[in-house]
Amino acid sequence: MTPQRDQAWDLFKKYNSSDSLQKHALAVEGVMRYFATHFDQADPDIWGIVGLLHDIDYEKYPEQHCVKAAEILRSEGYSDEIIRAVQSHGFGLVSNVEPMSDLEKVLYTMDELTGLITAVALMRPSRSVMDLELKSLQKKFKTPSFASGVDRKIIEQGAVRLGWSLDQVLDSCILAMRSVATTIGLAGESA
Numbered sequence: 001m002t003p004q005r006d007q008a009w010d011l012f013k014k015y016n017s018s019d020s021l022q023k024h025a026l027a028v029e030g031v032m033r034y035f036a037t038h039f040d041q042a043d044p045d046i047w048g049i050v051g052l053l054h055d056i057d058y059e060k061y062p063e064q065h066c067v068k069a070a071e072i073l074r075s076e077g078y079s080d081e082i083i084r085a086v087q088s089h090g091f092g093l094v095s096n097v098e099p100m101s102d103l104e105k106v107l108y109t110m111d112e113l114t115g116l117i118t119a120v121a122l123m124r125p126s127r128s129v130m131d132l133e134l135k136s137l138q139k140k141f142k143t144p145s146f147a148s149g150v151d152r153k154i155i156e157q158g159a160v161r162l163g164w165s166l167d168q169v170l171d172s173c174i175l176a177m178r179s180v181a182t183t184i185g186l187a188g189e190s191a
Protein backbone atom coordinates (compact mmCIF):
# COMPACT_ATOMS: atom_id res chain seq x y z
CA MET A 1 0.00 0.00 0.00
CA THR A 2 1.37 3.40 -0.93
CA PRO A 3 1.01 5.74 2.02
CA GLN A 4 -1.08 8.82 1.51
CA ARG A 5 0.69 12.15 1.44
CA ASP A 6 -2.07 14.11 3.19
CA GLN A 7 -2.31 11.60 6.02
CA ALA A 8 1.46 11.83 6.45
CA TRP A 9 1.26 15.61 6.59
CA ASP A 10 -1.54 15.50 9.18
CA LEU A 11 0.52 13.09 11.23
CA PHE A 12 3.56 15.36 11.04
CA LYS A 13 1.51 18.37 12.17
CA LYS A 14 0.02 16.37 15.04
CA TYR A 15 3.54 15.93 16.45
CA ASN A 16 5.10 19.22 15.33
CA SER A 17 3.42 22.59 15.85
CA SER A 18 6.44 24.81 15.15
CA ASP A 19 6.26 26.77 11.92
CA SER A 20 9.96 26.30 11.22
CA LEU A 21 9.78 22.53 11.68
CA GLN A 22 6.73 22.35 9.42
CA LYS A 23 8.51 24.43 6.77
CA HIS A 24 11.60 22.25 7.11
CA ALA A 25 9.47 19.13 6.57
CA LEU A 26 7.90 20.66 3.45
CA ALA A 27 11.32 21.73 2.16
CA VAL A 28 12.81 18.28 2.57
CA GLU A 29 9.69 16.69 1.07
CA GLY A 30 10.02 18.89 -2.02
CA VAL A 31 13.74 18.30 -2.31
CA MET A 32 13.30 14.53 -2.03
CA ARG A 33 10.57 14.50 -4.69
CA TYR A 34 12.82 16.55 -6.96
CA PHE A 35 15.75 14.17 -6.59
CA ALA A 36 13.56 11.09 -7.03
CA THR A 37 13.06 12.12 -10.65
CA HIS A 38 16.85 11.87 -11.16
CA PHE A 39 17.18 8.25 -10.05
CA ASP A 40 15.97 5.27 -12.02
CA GLN A 41 13.21 3.34 -10.30
CA ALA A 42 12.81 5.88 -7.51
CA ASP A 43 9.22 6.40 -6.38
CA PRO A 44 8.69 10.16 -5.84
CA ASP A 45 5.74 9.48 -3.52
CA ILE A 46 7.86 7.35 -1.19
CA TRP A 47 10.81 9.75 -1.35
CA GLY A 48 8.50 12.68 -0.63
CA ILE A 49 6.86 11.00 2.34
CA VAL A 50 10.21 10.07 3.86
CA GLY A 51 11.27 13.71 3.51
CA LEU A 52 8.04 14.93 5.04
CA LEU A 53 8.19 12.58 8.03
CA HIS A 54 11.94 12.35 8.74
CA ASP A 55 11.83 14.69 11.78
CA ILE A 56 8.44 13.56 13.10
CA ASP A 57 9.73 12.99 16.64
CA TYR A 58 11.92 16.09 16.82
CA GLU A 59 9.64 18.55 18.61
CA LYS A 60 8.23 16.19 21.24
CA TYR A 61 11.18 13.83 21.76
CA PRO A 62 14.39 15.69 20.89
CA GLU A 63 16.39 13.38 23.18
CA GLN A 64 15.09 10.31 21.40
CA HIS A 65 15.32 11.60 17.84
CA CYS A 66 15.12 8.79 15.27
CA VAL A 67 14.16 6.30 18.01
CA LYS A 68 10.67 7.57 18.78
CA ALA A 69 10.17 8.17 15.06
CA ALA A 70 10.40 4.45 14.42
CA GLU A 71 7.82 3.73 17.14
CA ILE A 72 5.40 6.36 15.88
CA LEU A 73 5.70 5.32 12.25
CA ARG A 74 5.43 1.62 13.04
CA SER A 75 2.25 2.19 15.04
CA GLU A 76 0.83 4.11 12.08
CA GLY A 77 1.54 1.21 9.73
CA TYR A 78 4.43 2.67 7.74
CA SER A 79 6.72 0.21 5.94
CA ASP A 80 10.13 -0.93 7.11
CA GLU A 81 11.62 0.80 4.05
CA ILE A 82 10.24 4.16 5.18
CA ILE A 83 11.17 3.65 8.83
CA ARG A 84 14.72 2.59 7.97
CA ALA A 85 15.18 5.59 5.68
CA VAL A 86 13.89 8.00 8.35
CA GLN A 87 16.27 6.56 10.94
CA SER A 88 19.27 6.67 8.59
CA HIS A 89 19.26 10.47 8.42
CA GLY A 90 20.60 10.55 11.99
CA PHE A 91 23.45 8.15 11.24
CA GLY A 92 26.52 8.72 13.39
CA LEU A 93 24.72 11.14 15.70
CA VAL A 94 21.54 9.54 16.98
CA SER A 95 21.22 6.37 14.93
CA ASN A 96 23.27 3.36 13.82
CA VAL A 97 21.32 2.93 10.62
CA GLU A 98 23.76 3.67 7.81
CA PRO A 99 22.49 5.43 4.68
CA MET A 100 22.78 2.78 1.95
CA SER A 101 20.08 3.25 -0.67
CA ASP A 102 19.92 6.21 -3.06
CA LEU A 103 16.94 7.54 -1.10
CA GLU A 104 18.82 7.31 2.20
CA LYS A 105 22.00 8.91 0.85
CA VAL A 106 20.09 11.83 -0.65
CA LEU A 107 18.12 12.41 2.56
CA TYR A 108 21.28 12.24 4.68
CA THR A 109 23.06 14.77 2.45
CA MET A 110 20.25 17.22 1.76
CA ASP A 111 18.59 17.46 5.19
CA GLU A 112 21.27 19.72 6.71
CA LEU A 113 21.84 21.53 3.44
CA THR A 114 18.21 22.66 3.14
CA GLY A 115 18.74 24.40 6.50
CA LEU A 116 21.83 26.20 5.23
CA ILE A 117 20.16 27.25 1.98
CA THR A 118 17.13 28.53 3.88
CA ALA A 119 19.38 30.63 6.13
CA VAL A 120 21.30 32.01 3.14
CA ALA A 121 18.10 32.83 1.24
CA LEU A 122 16.57 34.65 4.21
CA MET A 123 19.66 36.90 4.43
CA ARG A 124 19.18 38.11 0.88
CA PRO A 125 17.24 41.29 0.04
CA SER A 126 14.93 39.14 -2.09
CA ARG A 127 14.47 36.53 0.70
CA SER A 128 14.37 34.06 -2.15
CA VAL A 129 16.11 30.96 -3.49
CA MET A 130 15.13 31.85 -7.04
CA ASP A 131 18.07 34.24 -7.51
CA LEU A 132 20.46 32.50 -5.14
CA GLU A 133 23.69 31.58 -6.90
CA LEU A 134 26.07 28.76 -6.22
CA LYS A 135 28.95 31.09 -5.35
CA SER A 136 26.97 32.77 -2.53
CA LEU A 137 26.16 29.37 -1.07
CA GLN A 138 29.78 28.21 -1.42
CA LYS A 139 30.92 31.27 0.51
CA LYS A 140 28.49 30.66 3.38
CA PHE A 141 29.34 26.97 3.37
CA LYS A 142 32.96 27.91 4.05
CA THR A 143 32.01 30.34 6.83
CA PRO A 144 31.48 28.17 9.92
CA SER A 145 30.13 31.08 11.99
CA PHE A 146 27.23 31.50 9.56
CA ALA A 147 24.30 29.21 10.48
CA SER A 148 26.71 27.47 12.84
CA GLY A 149 24.13 24.81 13.72
CA VAL A 150 24.45 23.35 10.23
CA ASP A 151 26.94 20.50 10.31
CA ARG A 152 29.00 20.93 7.12
CA LYS A 153 30.77 17.61 7.72
CA ILE A 154 27.53 15.67 7.26
CA ILE A 155 26.98 17.37 3.91
CA GLU A 156 30.55 16.57 2.84
CA GLN A 157 30.23 12.96 3.99
CA GLY A 158 26.92 12.70 2.17
CA ALA A 159 28.53 13.94 -1.04
CA VAL A 160 31.15 11.20 -0.73
CA ARG A 161 28.42 8.59 -0.20
CA LEU A 162 26.62 9.81 -3.30
CA GLY A 163 29.84 10.00 -5.32
CA TRP A 164 29.06 13.63 -6.14
CA SER A 165 31.32 16.65 -5.83
CA LEU A 166 30.43 19.12 -3.11
CA ASP A 167 29.60 21.74 -5.75
CA GLN A 168 27.26 19.30 -7.47
CA VAL A 169 25.47 18.72 -4.16
CA LEU A 170 25.18 22.44 -3.41
CA ASP A 171 24.07 23.37 -6.92
CA SER A 172 21.48 20.60 -7.26
CA CYS A 173 20.01 21.36 -3.84
CA ILE A 174 19.47 25.01 -4.85
CA LEU A 175 17.55 23.76 -7.91
CA ALA A 176 15.61 21.30 -5.77
CA MET A 177 14.58 24.02 -3.33
CA ARG A 178 13.47 26.26 -6.17
CA SER A 179 11.00 23.53 -7.14
CA VAL A 180 9.21 24.05 -3.84
CA ALA A 181 10.08 27.71 -3.12
CA THR A 182 6.52 29.02 -3.02
CA THR A 183 5.37 26.36 -0.56
CA ILE A 184 8.21 27.09 1.86
CA GLY A 185 8.01 30.88 1.54
CA LEU A 186 11.31 31.34 -0.29
CA ALA A 187 10.09 32.53 -3.68
CA GLY A 188 10.42 36.25 -2.86
CA GLU A 189 8.77 38.76 -5.17
CA SER A 190 8.60 36.30 -8.02
CA ALA A 191 6.09 34.15 -6.10
Ligand SMILES: [Fe+2]
Binding pocket: 054, 055, 058, 065, 089, 090
Ligand atom coordinates in the same frame (compact mmCIF):
# COMPACT_ATOMS: atom_id res chain seq x y z
FE1 LIG B 1 16.61 15.11 12.06
Ligand SMILES: [Fe+2]
Binding pocket: 024, 028, 054, 055, 111, 112
Ligand atom coordinates in the same frame (compact mmCIF):
# COMPACT_ATOMS: atom_id res chain seq x y z
FE1 LIG C 1 15.66 17.43 9.24
